[in-house]
Amino acid sequence: MSQSPNRMFDEFAKLMTDAAGVAQGAKREVETAFRAQIERFMSDMDLVSRDEFDTVKDMAIKALDDVEKLEERLAALEKRLADQDEKAAPEDKA
Structure with missing residues (x-):
């Protein structure tokens, strides 16, 4: 065939x-x-996923901004305290 x-x-x-x-x-x-x-x-x-990374990154940026604001407030308070000590010091000597 x-x-x-x-x-x-x-x-x-x-x-x-x-x-x-x-x-x-x-x-x-x-x-x-x-x-x-x-x-x-x-x-x-x-x-981690990209969304999780971006969320944590945003949280870290906000935390750093808050730290900077707190550092500024602390510096202002320390300056006020130092000024008060300077005003009180001459009175103590008199």
Whole structure:
């Protein structure tokens, strides 16, 4: 039984289509395994999301601003206290 050339080409095309389908499936499996491995690796590294990072960054900036304001208030209070001590010192000597 000899097959006609068209029948052979049809069978060959079907074989290549099946091979392409198998290759696509293998590609999906490799990608899925790779993603799972990367996700496992990332979770082990205790990384934070960008939103969490930005939130903490904003909190740190606000805290630093508050510290600067408190430092200014403290310096003003220390100056007032020093001025009061200077005024009281001459009275003590008299």
